[in-house]
Amino acid sequence: MLKSKSLTWLAQGLLYALFALIIGTFSSWPRYRHLAPDQALIKVSFTHHGKRLADCRPRTPEELAKLPPNMRAPMQCQRERSPVTVEVDLDGRRIFRHVAEPSGLSRDGASTVYQRLEMPAGEHRLAVRLKDSASSRGFDYAREETLTLKPGQVLVIDFNAEKGGITLL
Amino acid sequence: MTDRQLATIDAIDTFDTIDTIDTLRNRGLAVYQRIEHGFDLPFGAALNPWRHLGALGFLFFWLIATTGFYLFAVLDTSVEGVYRSVDWLTHEQWYLGGVIRSLHRYAADAFIVVTVLHLTREFLLGRYAGFRRFSWLTGVPLLWFAYISGVGGFWLNWDQLGQFSAVASAEWLDWLPIFATPLTRNFLSAAAVGDRLFSLLIFVHIGVPLLLIFGLWFHVQRINRAAVFPPRALSLATFATMIALALALPVVSQGPADLASVPGPLALDWFYLFLHPLMYISSAGSVWAMVAATTAFLLILPFLPRRAVAAPIAEVDPDNCNGCRRCFDDCPYAAIVMVPHPQATEGKPGQQLARVIPDACASCGICAGSCPSSTPFRNVAALATGIDMPQLPVNALRQALKLKLASLAGDTRIVVFGCDHGASLASLEGRDVAGFSLICSGMLPPSFIEYALREGAAGVLVTGCRHGGCAFRLGSRWTEQRLLGLREPHLRASVPSEKLKIAWADAGEEADILATLREFQRGLATFAARPELPAQIVDDNTSTGRSHAQI
Numbered sequence: 001m002l003k004s005k006s007l008t009w010l011a012q013g014l015l016y017a018l019f020a021l022i023i024g025t026f027s028s029w030p031r032y033r034h035l036a037p038d039q040a041l042i043k044v045s046f047t048h049h050g051k052r053l054a055d056c057r058p059r060t061p062e063e064l065a066k067l068p069p070n071m072r073a074p075m076q077c078q079r080e081r082s083p084v085t086v087e088v089d090l091d092g093r094r095i096f097r098h099v100a101e102p103s104g105l106s107r108d109g110a111s112t113v114y115q116r117l118e119m120p121a122g123e124h125r126l127a128v129r130l131k132d133s134a135s136s137r138g139f140d141y142a143r144e145e146t147l148t149l150k151p152g153q154v155l156v157i158d159f160n161a162e163k164g165g166i167t168l169l
Numbered sequence: 170m171t172d173r174q175l176a177t178i179d180a181i182d183t184f185d186t187i188d189t190i191d192t193l194r195n196r197g198l199a200v201y202q203r204i205e206h207g208f209d210l211p212f213g214a215a216l217n218p219w220r221h222l223g224a225l226g227f228l229f230f231w232l233i234a235t236t237g238f239y240l241f242a243v244l245d246t247s248v249e250g251v252y253r254s255v256d257w258l259t260h261e262q263w264y265l266g267g268v269i270r271s272l273h274r275y276a277a278d279a280f281i282v283v284t285v286l287h288l289t290r291e292f293l294l295g296r297y298a299g300f301r302r303f304s305w306l307t308g309v310p311l312l313w314f315a316y317i318s319g320v321g322g323f324w325l326n327w328d329q330l331g332q333f334s335a336v337a338s339a340e341w342l343d344w345l346p347i348f349a350t351p352l353t354r355n356f357l358s359a360a361a362v363g364d365r366l367f368s369l370l371i372f373v374h375i376g377v378p379l380l381l382i383f384g385l386w387f388h389v390q391r392i393n394r395a396a397v398f399p400p401r402a403l404s405l406a407t408f409a410t411m412i413a414l415a416l417a418l419p420v421v422s423q424g425p426a427d428l429a430s431v432p433g434p435l436a437l438d439w440f441y442l443f444l445h446p447l448m449y450i451s452s453a454g455s456v457w458a459m460v461a462a463t464t465a466f467l468l469i470l471p472f473l474p475r476r477a478v479a480a481p482i483a484e485v486d487p488d489n490c491n492g493c494r495r496c497f498d499d500c501p502y503a504a505i506v507m508v509p510h511p512q513a514t515e516g517k518p519g520q521q522l523a524r525v526i527p528d529a530c531a532s533c534g535i536c537a538g539s540c541p542s543s544t545p546f547r548n549v550a551a552l553a554t555g556i557d558m559p560q561l562p563v564n565a566l567r568q569a570l571k572l573k574l575a576s577l578a579g580d581t582r583i584v585v586f587g588c589d590h591g592a593s594l595a596s597l598e599g600r601d602v603a604g605f606s607l608i609c610s611g612m613l614p615p616s617f618i619e620y621a622l623r624e625g626a627a628g629v630l631v632t633g634c635r636h637g638g639c640a641f642r643l644g645s646r647w648t649e650q651r652l653l654g655l656r657e658p659h660l661r662a663s664v665p666s667e668k669l670k671i672a673w674a675d676a677g678e679e680a681d682i683l684a685t686l687r688e689f690q691r692g693l694a695t696f697a698a699r700p701e702l703p704a705q706i707v708d709d710n711t712s713t714g715r716s717h718a719q720i
Contacts, residue, residue, distance in 0.1 A: 011211035016406055019218075020414040023278050027420075028436035032446055034333060035431040045357055047350050103349060114343060114351045152430045156357050169358050169429075 035118065040149035042088070042095075042117040046159035047110045050082035050102055051133040082134040084111035088157065089127040090119060121151040128157055128166050141165040187473055198293040202677065209635065214673065216403050220637025222287035224396035228404055229280035230385070232411065234378070236273040239266070244325070246371055247364050251327045252425045259421055271415035277319050278440045279411070284315055292470075294640075299479065300391070300502055300531045302471040307387040309467045314381040319441040321374040327367075330435050330442075332356070332426035337445035344453035359428050391529055393503045394643065480532035480608075481559040483525045487511060489542045490555035492521030495657055496536035499611070501642040504529035505536060505556075523556055533641035534558045534612030538648070541658050543614035545570070561608060570617065573603035574624045580697060581628065581690040584621040586613050588633040590640035592674035592682045602686065609633065611644030615651045615660035618669060628668045628693045632682055635673040645673055667696055 035041060056077040064072045081102040088096040095117055103109030111132075125146050129139040141159070143166040149155060156169035205219040212218065218225060243266060245254035258266030288308065291297060297305040324335040339352035355361055389395035398404060423436060437446070448456045483496075487510065497505045503526075510520040523536070537543055542554040545567040552564035574584065579601030587594045587606050594604030603626075607613055610633025618629045631648065639645045649671060650656035660669075670689045674682040 008211050012406070015208070015211065016410045019279075020410050020417075023275055023282065023440075024414050024418045026439045027274065027278050028418075028438065030437075031434040032437040033434045034446075034449065037433075041431050043353075043357065045351065045354055047354065109349065112349075112351055114340075114353050116340075150430075152433065154429055154431055158357065 035152060038121055038151055039118050040121045040151060040153045040155065042090075042119055042149075042155045042157065044086065044088060044096055044098075044113055044115045044117065044157045046084075046086075046157075047112045048084055048130075048132060048159045048161075049110045050084045051135070052078055053080045053082055053134055054078040079106045079108040081108055081111075082132055084113070085131040085139075086113055087127075087129045087139075088117070089125075091125050095119070119149065121149045121153070123148045126168075130159060130166060143168070187475065190473070194293055194295065197289075201290065201293050202675070205638070206675065206678075214635035214637050216400055217637055218399075218403060218407075219286075219290070220635075221396065221399040221403060222283050222290055224399040225283045225403070225407065226280060226287055227385070227397040228399055228407060229276045229283060230381070231398075232276040232408070233273060233280060236269045236276065237375075237378075239269050240273055241371075241375070244371075246367055248327065248362050248367055251325065251367060252422065255326050255328075256422050259419065263419065267419050268412070268415045271418070271420040272411055273322075274420045274438070275411055275414050277322065278438065281315055281319060281440050284312065288312070288467075298471045298473075298475055300504070300529055303391045303529075304388060305471050306468065307384065307390075309464065311381060311384045311388060312467075313464075314377055314384055316441065318374065318377045318381060321370060321377065323438065323442065324370050325367075325374055326422055327426045328422040329424045329426055329432035330422075330437070332428065333432050333435055334442055334445060336428075337442075337448065341444070341448055341453050341456060344457060356428060362428070391502055391504075392642075393501050482527050482530035482532055483534070483536050483556050484559055485523050485525060485556050486553055487522055489553050490522050490540075491542070492523070493541060493555075494521070494523075495539040495541065496523050496556050499535050499539040499643070499647055501533065501535060501644070502529050502531050504531065525556075531641055532558065532560075532608065533644060534561065534608040535641060535644055535647060537563060538609075538612045538614050538651075539658065540614070544616040544658075545614070545620040546616060558608060558612070561612070563614065566605065566607075566617070567620070569605065570603075570621060571624060573605075574621065574626060577601055577603055577625070581693045582626050583628050583630055583686065583690060583693075584626045585630045585632065585686065586610065586617070587631075587682075588612075588640075588644065590676065591632055591634040592676060592678045594632075596679050597683055597686055601690075609639070609641045609644035610648045611639075611641065613648060615658055618652070618660055619664050622664065622668055626668075627697070628670065628689060630670045630672060630686055630689055632672050632674050635675050638675055667692070 056075045058074055059067075059072075059076050063076070064074070083102060084100045086096070086098055086100070087094065096115055098113055098115065100111035100113045101107070102111050123146065125144070127144045128142065130141040131139045133140055145168065147155070147168070158167045158169060159165060160167050205217065208217045208219055214220060240255075240258075243254060243258060245251055255270065258270055260267070291301075291305070320334060320338060324331045324338075336353065336356045339356055342348070343351045343353055355366055389397070399407070423432070437443075444456055444460075447459075483504075490510070492507065492510055494507060497507050505523050505525055507521040508524045510517065510522040512520065525536075536556045537554060537558055540555045540557075543552075543557075543563045545552060545563070552562075552567050554563050557563055570584065574582070577600065581601060583602045585594055585597055585602060585604045587604060588610045589606050589608055591610070594606050598604045610631065613631065618631070621629050631652065633645045633648065634640055636645055647656060651658060652660045652669065652671060654660060654662060670685070672682060672685045674685075
């Protein structure tokens with residue numbers, strides 16, 4: 001123990017203050033900037049079921065007869081779905097391409113994509129293409145637009161078939 | 170090469186790894202002990218925060234829980250209202266809600282700091298294997314619970330910091346191939362964030378801390394008299410420090426969340442959110458690899474082979490155990506249970522017998538020190554006690570004491586009882602000093618002091634690990650209480666107080682304990698030369714008059 005009581009109190013006070021200083025400092029400092037001031041963020045994100053690999057076909061009477069009575073669905077549909085391919089071009093330059101495989105053990109689930117793309121803010125020509133059918137040639141959906149990205153802006157490229165396909169949020 | 174040769178090489182490799190860990194641990198321990206001992210100067214060992222890190226963790230947790238009740242009561246849990254309600258609390262009700270909010274955050278920060286320091290201290294002291302394995306292993310998941318609880322709190326505020334953390338956490342979690350729909354889609358736009366999502370986040374922020382409490386309960390299961398509150402003075406000073414910090418540097422929100430833009434410069438809480446920047450400068454996979462490797466290391470550590478041979482555990486002698494329960498009360502690790510005595514049917518109905526749980530026994534010998542049968546005055550050729558340590562039975566201690574005392578010379582012959590984990594007694598021994606290093610100072614039956622004095626010692630010096638630093642948690646505390654007559658078995662009041670000195674000293678403080686010994690000898694010589702002095706005059710501040718010092 002320190003000999004002087006006042007010195008002891010002072011030392012204790014300083015050490016408690018040091019603890020408070022450490023907690024207070026690193027709870028808010030140093031400041032963190034996630035994105036450079038002149039950058040914008042493009043997020044490519046969708047969850048979409050690709051088309052089935054094969055079309056449904058009617059079952060033959062022989063096939064129906066082999067099935068239990070309660071399972072005699074007239075149409076035979078293959079479960080596996082097509083992978084979904086997406087491409088994004090910015091100012092004529094390919095910045096992203098991804099083939100999203102269908103999820104699930106039987107590959108019958110949705111294909112999902114999430115990708116962050118940090119881009120310079122400013123005016124750009126954006127082109128997005130999406131293909132969700134293995135049987136089709138070329139892309140099934142496309143959207144092209146000229147847009148201005150503000151610094152720090154988040155542009156979301158999504159897909160919603162009910163809203164016409166590729167959407168920009 | 171034969172299988173046997175290959176196995177030998179594997180064993181050598183394993184021990185090389187262990188040696189490397191031990192070398193690093195010992196170097197770290199040397200540095201750590203300098204810090205801890207440095208804090209003993211202003212705080213004293215009993216109030217040294219480094220010696221109460223676990224208890225301080227509990228204190229901060231209680232503080233978080235208490236302040237959390239108030240915040241939950243006033244929080245508007247809708248997406249639209251949550252930011253507004255917290256902001257109102259911060260600015261309009263700064264004197265209560267604002268302080269409580271700041272306390273909640275700073276206590277959470279302090280909680281993670283003392284938790285990590287507590288883990289580091291236990292690692293450096295090698296307290297993770299053997300009988301401590303259970304406490305170590307049950308502590309590892311608590312780190313995860315603490316992290317999840319803390320990070321979840323930032324989301325609830327739903328300011329720009331919360332937005333950043335929520336998105337970053339979702340991106341990190343999405344790296345795992347377990348979600349059918351990416352979690353990040355919940356934060357794509359303002360329209361995606363609904364009240365139901367916020368209800369889920371609140372559930373996480375309350376549910377995981379409940380798991381934390383449950384885990385803490387497991388964590389201290391093998392600890393007898395677990396310290397869930399630090400000493401009062403330390404608690405009050407810590408609380409006052411948190412209040413002062415909350416008033417001096419109030420926590421404020423950083424603008425409402427706006428998912429259409431990336432937050433600008435953020436006042437990041439680095440205690441909890443450090444993983445987010447780490448992920449963005451590396452990758453989600455590498456951060457997962459880092460935390461998985463750290464968790465795996467912590468979980469594997471107690472199972473690594475050790476060079477140290479396991480010490481024999483305490484043994485109960487039913488013929489000498491009267492079921493008094495003192496060992497049951499004093500065992501620091503709840504390794505003793507009381508069972509019906511096999512001789513209870515022979516005229517002693519209801520008598521109990523101590524039974525040692527082998528996996529929980531620390532081999533500290535505190536039970537032997539607590540046993541009333543351990544008195545050396547018993548008139549038996551071979552002293553057998555109710556519970557004893559095979560590696561150092563009380564009978565062997567009595568014999569060694571008699572032999573060494575007989576060999577001492579000089580007017581101030583001193584017997585020193587110390588422990589294997591505190592200051593070494595080797596440098597103290599000489600022609601007039603006999604040292605006995607016990608497994609733990611708590612192993613010393615108090616009657617051995619009176620016995621040593623009757624057998625010719627001029628004085629007895631008792632030492633061992635400093636308070637809060639006892640290798641077996643409660644050894645020095647129980648010893649002191651027994652010697653001061655506050656705990657059974659107690660030292661008889663008829664023992665002259667000037668002939669007993671208690672001085673706690675950790676390993677490395679041999680010079681200090683030597684100086685104390687010399688001072689003690691000089692004092693005894695003075696008493697011997699001035700027999701007219703009253704016996705109760707002692708050299709320090711203990712209420713019972715026992716001479717007592719904390720080096």
